[in-house]
Amino acid sequence: SEYTRLALAKAAYDRLFTWIVQQINAAIAAGSAHRGSLIGVLDIYGFxxxxxxxxxxxxxxxxxxxxxxxxxxxxxxxxxxxxxxxxxxxxxxxxxxxxxxxxxxxxxxxxxxxxxxxxxxxxxxxxxxxxxxxxxxxxxxxxxxxxxxxxxxxxxxxxxxxxxxxxxxxxxxxxxxxxxxxxxxxLWQDLKRLLRSSTNKSLSDMWPEDAEDIQKTSKRxxxxxxxxxxxxxxxxxxxxSKEPFYVRCVKPNPAQTPRAWDERLVRRQVAYLGLVENVRLRRAGFAQRTRYDRFLRRYKMLSQYTWPNFRGGVERDAVAVLLRDSRVTDVQFGHTKLFIRSARTIHALEAARAELIPSIVVLLQKLWRGTLALQRYRKMRAALTIYNAWKRYKFRRYITELQTELRRGSGTVMRWPAAPRGVAVPLLQAAYRRWRAWLVLRAVPREQWPQLRLKVCAASALRGRRSQWGASRVWAGDYLALDTYNPRAAVYRSALSTLLRGGGRALFSCRVHKFNRHNKMAERCLLLTDTALYKLDASTFKPLKKPTPVTEVGCVRVMSGSAQLVVLAVPSARNDLVLALSPPASSQDLVGELVGTLAHAYHRLSGSDLAVEVESGATTRCMLGGKSRALQLPAAPAPGLPTFTSAHDVITYHPPAAHA
CATH class of the missing domain: 1.20.58.530 (Methane Monooxygenase Hydroxylase; Chain G, domain 1)
Structure with missing residues (x-):
């Protein structure tokens, strides 16, 4: 019992010390962007x-x-x-x-x-x-x-x-x-479990052994x-695994007094620290060792035979020519590296390189400025040619007819007149369309244009076919990143940065209720990026299975009412995505935003329009497990959360009362 009591006190002190160190490390930990530029210090007292x-x-x-x-x-x-x-x-x-x-x-x-x-x-x-x-x-x-x-x-x-x-x-x-x-x-395992059950959270966190099986409590x-x-x-x-740098400290005297030098003590420390052998190794060794390719890339401008490129053989031959031309002799050639003995030689090479860098920079600037001047000259010649062609009589006549048509239509060309041969009619029509678009868009702030583009895509598919599609509200897109919509937005943003580490950005995300081929509903999260659709876990926001490329979406099926039900048909998988969207508020609609964002991404990737089917009745269809099934809405809404029920081959979606 006495040994157990002492072991408990010792372990509590040890765990408390370790817990404090962990809290400090967590508070001062560097971000993921700086993990490769950390410096650690290991301080050892000595023998x-x-x-x-x-x-x-x-x-x-x-x-x-x-x-x-x-x-x-x-x-x-x-x-x-x-x-x-x-x-x-x-x-x-x-x-x-x-x-x-x-x-x-x-x-x-x-x-x-x-x-x-x-x-x-x-x-x-x-x-x-x-x-x-x-x-x-x-x-x-x-x-x-x-x-x-x-x-x-x-x-x-x-x-x-x-x-x-x-x-x-x-x-x-x-x-x-x-x-x-x-x-x-x-300190036995049962005592660790006892401390784990403490009501003091800090003390309980220091003893995570309660996860062990109860049969292990008797293990020594x-x-x-x-x-x-x-x-x-x-x-x-x-x-x-790290690159070490050593600082060897020598105690001059055991009394820790100034201006006292115990030569015997110092000699013994120098001996057992291995400093004599280390100094002998450094003096007999080489100041720098560099691979031939790196040395050549850094110093090739020092020789006319290696600048800008060496054409006489392998990189080792190029380095030998460079050193011979620079009259450097205190080197040795290894199988893969060049060994330079004196640091003075390295300083001389760096000084010669620094002297040549300004002239190389001037040469590059001269070439680039000449290229820019040539480009500007070609643009001027092209503009002059267009200007001369524009002055021709037939073109003037065609422009006059267009002006007449514009005056007749109060700024709108109702009928394009027949153009003379050689006139760039598509160019004029494109300029006219841009001008008309500018008249419409000049009242819209510039920062709203990307969202307006998505709303245009949604309107082309849903306007006049669905009662609500969110045209009047602001589209946030990545709703899971909003703290007001997602209480775990910080976890989602961290998972998203890991998921999109290779590139891309999130276009749309929200919480959904997904109905699968096993007739079960699960709460998930939907993420639409530049190239793919992801199904995410609702709590950890990690991808479930493989993402679905945007170009593999065959069509999108929605209802004409306000139900937040979307069917994303994926013909290649023979298993459609049946989703009930969860908007941030009961009065909002996310179907239009999803359709517009997905249609725009699909057109950007494939060059064609995404098929959108809007069912005017209360029934649509879906493909689950390779089998076609009917999907319908009930006659009357049900209060509470959205649910799915299945009877035979008919799936019924029960939306909340606000979305019925």
């Missing part, structure tokens, strides 16, 4: 060597061993392997690889952590003296492990209490006292060393 070193110092020093191993892998080993892989003449720099020390600690079944877990999870109680004996038995032959039993002559080690690990930094003697208790975690929790080892594995994996 801890005290008079008495326990389990805490063991974990901290193991962390430093793993990070030193990562430093060796990323900086020392990979750089030298790249030289060997590229065939560069290189004298290898010797360095100590501490992989053997890491394996001493975290090797499966035989490392120190594995032996500690066996002792802590053993049904019978094992004393800490027996744990040291287990260490000696398993790891007695390891060169970096020793104890008093393995080295009887070493009197600095207490018998059956101390053991020593030769870390890459220094030898550290650990006392086994307290190792077993600190490694155990007596992982030990502290195992959890720490897993955390270190995740940390190393995350660091290995």
């Amino acid at each position: 801890e060597i005290f008079d008495t070193n326990s389990c805490e110092q063991f974990c901290i020093n193991y962390c430093n061993e793993k990070l030193q191993q990562l430093f060796i892998e990323l900086v020392m080993r990979q750089e030298q392997e790249e030289y060997a892989r590229e065939g560069i003449q290189w004298t290898p720099v010797e360095y100590f690889n501490n992989r053997v020390i890491c394996e001493l600690v975290d090797a499966p079944h035989k490392g120190l952590v594995a032996v500690m877990d066996e002792a802590c999870l053993n049904p019978t109680k094992i004393s800490e003296e027996q744990l040291v004996e287990a260490f000696d038995e398993r790891l007695g032959s390891h060169p970096h492990y020793t104890s008093q039993q393995l080295a009887p002559a070493d009197k600095t080690l207490a018998h059956r209490r101390d053991f020593r690990i030769t870390h890459y930094a220094a030898d550290v003697t650990y006392s086994i006292v307290g190792f077993t208790d600190k490694n155990k975690d007596s 929790p992982a030990t502290a060393a195992t959890l720490f080892r897993g955390s270190m594995a995740a940390l190393v994996a995350g660091q290995a």
Whole structure:
């Protein structure tokens, strides 16, 4: 009970600390547009060597061993392997690889952590003296492990209490006292479920284990060393996937006083941080390595033989010609990259490039300005030709006849007179239509023209055939993005940005009640984009199945009354979309807006008009599951939400009273 109480307090502190960190990270998290430009900082204190070193110092020093191993892998080993892989003449720099020390600690079944877990999870109680004996038995032959039993002559080690690990930094003697208790975690799953059921929401959110099956409550929790080892594995994996930059800090004196320099302490830190080998590697290495294609693209203007393009062979030959022409010698040619030894050479190449860039910019500006001048000249010649043709007599006569017709019709050409040969009658008629359209549209604000275009498409299909189609109201289009219509508009906008990441935009969206081939009604969301129709989940707004291309819509069937019922026929799928639209208010109509938007998108993609059928009665038809079925409206409206009923092959849509 005492162990369980202490484990509960320790776990609560740990979860509270982790919860605070998560809240801070969520508050300062960068947006998705900046995920690729983040900088993370990992601050590690370093090795801890005290008079008495326990389990805490063991974990901290193991962390430093793993990070030193990562430093060796990323900086020392990979750089030298790249030289060997590229065939560069290189004298290898010797360095100590501490992989053997890491394996001493975290090797499966035989490392120190594995032996500690066996002792802590053993049904019978094992004393800490027996744990040291287990260490000696398993790891007695390891060169970096020793104890008093393995080295009887070493009197600095207490018998059956101390053991020593030769870390890459220094030898550290650990006392086994307290190792077993600190490694155990007596917090069982039932206690985690208890804390999950707390009425304090913050405390409850810290314990998500209630999702576990009840049969798992008897499972032993992982030990502290195992959890720490897993955390270190995740940390190393995350660091290995990033581009690291190291800042090595050296403590000048143990007293933390100014102007005090402990040379012995500094030398030891420089040695165990691997700084000597790193400096030796950097001094003997190369300042820059670049692929041949990138180097050629950046510096090809420095040689007349490579500018604007090299025609003598592969990119490596072009780079060799460029360097020979620039008199650069301190380089080596790898199989795929060019290695430049001195940073002074790189600065010289950049300075020469910067000097030539202005002249290249002037050349490009000259060519582009000449192209623009030529285009303007051609337009002037074309305008002059049109002007000369316009002055001809027959054309003047035709224009006079048109003016007479305009005066007779009070600005309207009732009959176009016969045109002389050579007169661009379609051009004049197009200009006349634009002028007439301007007379009509000049009273309409410019920003309303796109919506007016959609209303014209809807009017051509529904005017005179349907009682209401929303001509008098403003069309919002993407209703799901409106907070007044959709309480989860923020979730929808996030899902929409993910869905349309490849391009496109939302033209129309709303909530619908969909009737499927299984005679079931489901609440869905309809989304119309530039190219396709999407059926979305009503809560997560994620696409259901594959979208339907706009060009595959055969026709649209609607009723002549005010019922918000739409049938989108899809002949290729043999399964029509039977939808009941949910407008933002009971007095509004969304059928006309959907028909106009869909017809405009269909004409833009296919070049032809979308077929729209308006049923004057109370019955229409649809295709569900490859079978033609009748779709009708009831004789009297029903209060409440819209519903569908099915009897035999007849489907009845019951609209709300406001849309009946």
